[in-house]
Amino acid sequence: MNRIHSSVFRKSLVFLLTLALLGGLAVGFDGGDGSSGNPYEISTCGQLQDMRGDIDANYELVSDIDCSATSNWNSGNGFKPVGNGSSPFSGVLNGNGNEVRNLNINRGSKSNVGLFGFIINGKVENIDVVNVNIKGLENVGGLVGYNRGGLVSSSYSAGRVSGSRRLGGLVGLLDTSSISSSYSAADVSASGNYVGGLVGLNSGGQVSSSYSVGDVSGTANVGGLVGLLDGGGVSSSYSVGDVSASSNGGGLIGFVGSGSVGDSYWDTESSGQSSSAGGIGLTTSEMTGSTAESDMNFFDFTNTWSTVLSSDYDTDSDSYPILRERERENQLVALNVFSNILTSPGSDSVTGGNTSKNNLEADRATTDWAGFYGTLDQTVSLSDGSTFYQWTAGEVTGAAILAAPTGNSFSGDEGNLAAPNDVSQLNHVPTSGTEKVSNTYNEGIGQPADLSAEATNSTTVNYGDADDFKNYLFKSTADNGNNPIFAAEAKDSATGFDGSTVDYQLLVGSEGSEDDSVSFNFYAKIQ
Numbered sequence: 001m002n003r004i005h006s007s008v009f010r011k012s013l014v015f016l017l018t019l020a021l022l023g024g025l026a027v028g029f030d031g032g033d034g035s036s037g038n039p040y041e042i043s044t045c046g047q048l049q050d051m052r053g054d055i056d057a058n059y060e061l062v063s064d065i066d067c068s069a070t071s072n073w074n075s076g077n078g079f080k081p082v083g084n085g086s087s088p089f090s091g092v093l094n095g096n097g098n099e100v101r102n103l104n105i106n107r108g109s110k111s112n113v114g115l116f117g118f119i120i121n122g123k124v125e126n127i128d129v130v131n132v133n134i135k136g137l138e139n140v141g142g143l144v145g146y147n148r149g150g151l152v153s154s155s156y157s158a159g160r161v162s163g164s165r166r167l168g169g170l171v172g173l174l175d176t177s178s179i180s181s182s183y184s185a186a187d188v189s190a191s192g193n194y195v196g197g198l199v200g201l202n203s204g205g206q207v208s209s210s211y212s213v214g215d216v217s218g219t220a221n222v223g224g225l226v227g228l229l230d231g232g233g234v235s236s237s238y239s240v241g242d243v244s245a246s247s248n249g250g251g252l253i254g255f256v257g258s259g260s261v262g263d264s265y266w267d268t269e270s271s272g273q274s275s276s277a278g279g280i281g282l283t284t285s286e287m288t289g290s291t292a293e294s295d296m297n298f299f300d301f302t303n304t305w306s307t308v309l310s311s312d313y314d315t316d317s318d319s320y321p322i323l324r325e326r327e328r329e330n331q332l333v334a335l336n337v338f339s340n341i342l343t344s345p346g347s348d349s350v351t352g353g354n355t356s357k358n359n360l361e362a363d364r365a366t367t368d369w370a371g372f373y374g375t376l377d378q379t380v381s382l383s384d385g386s387t388f389y390q391w392t393a394g395e396v397t398g399a400a401i402l403a404a405p406t407g408n409s410f411s412g413d414e415g416n417l418a419a420p421n422d423v424s425q426l427n428h429v430p431t432s433g434t435e436k437v438s439n440t441y442n443e444g445i446g447q448p449a450d451l452s453a454e455a456t457n458s459t460t461v462n463y464g465d466a467d468d469f470k471n472y473l474f475k476s477t478a479d480n481g482n483n484p485i486f487a488a489e490a491k492d493s494a495t496g497f498d499g500s501t502v503d504y505q506l507l508v509g510s511e512g513s514e515d516d517s518v519s520f521n522f523y524a525k526i527q
Contacts (some may be wrong), residue, residue, distance in 0.1 A: 029047050031062075036092070040057060040058065041059075042065070061095045063098060065101065076106060089425070092122065093123070093125070094127075095125065095128065103129060104133050105133070105136070108137060111136060113136025114143055114144045115142075115143055116147075118148075129142055130158050132161070137164050138164055138165050140161055141171040141174045142158075142170050149177055150177045153184060154325065156185075156331075157186045160188075162188070168188065169186035169187075169216075171200075181209050185214050185334035188217070190216060198210055199227070200286050202228070204230070204259075211239060214238070224251050228254055233261065234262070236263045236298065238266060239267065240287070241319060248277075251268060252278055252281075268282065292321050304325075308321065337378075360373050
């Protein structure tokens with residue numbers, strides 16, 4: 001009997017291990033016990049899959065997760081949705097702002113498909129699912145297929161969602177549930193009805209302070225935000241994606257059986273839809289930039305929404321409003337207007353004003369200011385020596401930025417760059433005496449002009465002709481303006497101080513002496 005039991009045990013163990021390898025299952029979590037005070041900790045895609053084993057527990061992501069391997073799981077069917085009709089997920093997942101990337105689900109004959117297939121009274125929050133490729137039959141969503149009585153908040157989806165009907169970029173079927181402070185950039189395509197950029201069918205649920213920017217297509221009841229509203233409501237939300245439908249296609253809502261739509265908008269130009277079953281239609285210019293605050297006047301731009309302006313430090317063009325409580329960069333990426341700021345390895349240390357690894361050349365040292373110039377072709381390397389990003393700029397436009405002192409590294413809210421202040425605050429760039437800018441570089445070859453007039457009357461510092469560089473001074477609102485941030489207009493192969501060909505040149509108030517050193521963090525903005 002012992003030999004028989006042992007044989008059965010070994011065969012069972014082999015079977016379970018085979019399932020683990022084929023299905024991508026992990027053994028255990030990184031920590032926690034699944035309670036509300038000590039949730040299971042997840043850092044791998046296999047651990048995400050293991051949530052199916054305890055659908056009432058509490059979970060949290062402790063890192064971003066790459067699920068690329070799921071394309072080969074389960075004989076190509078991919079990730080198995082967490083929760084189904086007979087065993088719905090009723091626990092809690094807090095993503096802590098982390099991303100789940102490259103999730104693949106290929107289950108065209110199955111309903112209730114998404115990272116979460118079926119939720120009843122569960123809660124999913126603070127999670128982003130990016131570059132998903134999800135295919136199902138009915139009730140298919142980038143994050144949740146079927147959500148009954150549950151809560152989805154502060155979450156985001158991007159990628160592709162496809163199937164037959166009741167498809168949404170974030171949630172397929174919203175049944176007496178709620179979505180708040182969330183958005184989707186997923187493209188959604190269906191062969192049938194009830195298709196929305198955020199929600200396919202809203203049956204008695206509530207959608208608030210959310211938006212969608214992905215393209216949507218289906219046969220009937222197709223909306224930029226919600227395909228069919230059948231009870232419940234939509235408030236303080238918008239959509240801008242292209243909407244294609246054979247019938248009942250709407251810029252914001254495809255069709256309303258019952259329910260209410262308030263304080264919500266759609267873009268009549270980008271959606272290709274001049275009408276909607278609910279909401280207010282506006283043009284692109286009315287919904288973007290500074291005009292959004294006046295034209296989308298039902299939105300709360302003080303507490304909930306923020307405008308996106310071409311003058312912002314991290315974007316090159318006006319765009320649609322974004323949610324204040326959600327991570328800014330991801331939203332700008334979703335809107336396709338993010339302009340990356342790259343940091344070079346280390347900092348620039350300035351001794352006595354004029355030493356720099358950025359090709360600084362000068363006849364003499366100064367005690368009160370520094371001049372930097374160089375090209376924007378560079379390789380950004382990590383501390384282990386590996387290449388993080390190699391940037392060989394061609395037609396350079398953008399900005400070069402220095403932040404002082406060491407430690408001001410644009411962390412968190414990226415430094416909260418304020419509008420340029422009066423350049424008279426460039427109090428460490430003397431405009432008279434032997435230390436003035438005109439006397440620092442070789443005279444006669446592309447030297448800067450005397451700054452006295454510009455420093456008192458202008459918000460920019462101009463050098464010589466209009467085609468020369470401009471410098472700006474910013475104050476960081478994060479530290480009450482105590483640490484200045486200097487920015488220079490970047491141009492492609494322009495003439496620098498000494499006649500050399502450079503992409504930027506930058507004046508910096510160093511507050512240094514010949515015996516002291518001040519460090520600056522160097523950034524470049526691609527436009």
